[in-house]
């Protein structure tokens with residue numbers, strides 16, 4: 001059985017921290033983006049390792065097209081053994097081109113923040129912000145739940161180096177490939193310009209030599 005908005009508003013304080021009943025949305029609870037994020041580095045040229053960003057209130061998290069990001073929830077989730085959570089990203093974010101590529105459930109007994117791996121599948125850069133409403137969680141009551149089948153492993157707390165290593169060190173997105181192609185085009189047209197100029201100078205020099213030889217052959221001074 002899924003829990004209603006009324007039950008979430010009444011009991012959600014025991015499972016989500018910080019909790020505010022006004023954040024219940026129909027039969028779900030709205031979670032916010034937390035204070036750290038990691039964006040996969042873009043393109044071959046930068047070669048910079050990605051950095052975990054520590055974010056202040058409303059600080060921007062900029063996700064270029066074709067890049068992955070880890071986003072965390074601000075809220076800490078503590079599920080009892082008889083609750084299963086279902087999670088997803090809000091439609092407003094999905095409509096901008098972001099896709100959630102991480103899992104969609106929270107185990108009974110889970111204690112920790114939630115981590116979303118997202119991919120910008122759209123053509124535009126997507127900017128999200130710390131503390132923005134971004135994710136929804138629904139709660140389903142489990143029949144016959146026991147501690148034996150609850151999650152024992154500690155939940156996620158922060159974006160660590162193990163997690164960072166799972167994302168590609170560089171992503172050859174269409175955007176970065178486009179930038180490289182523009183660069184190569186510029187270099188080719190520059191080289192072509194120099195070659196044309198050098199060719200022109202050479203032709204002019206050869207023509208000058210021939211003209212002076214012809215002039216001499218015709219009895220010039």
Ligand SMILES: Nc1ccn([C@H]2C[C@H](O)[C@@H](COP(=O)(O)OP(=O)(O)OP(=O)(O)O)O2)c(=O)n1
Nearest residue numbers: 102103104105106107110113114115116153156
């Ligand atoms: N987008 C998601 C999906 C899940 N989780 C959390 C809640 C889950 O209870 C926990 C484990 O999820 P999975 O069972 O899908 O993950 P794994 O089996 O890969 O990891 P583990 O070995 O930690 O169970 O991770 C999360 O923080 N963010």
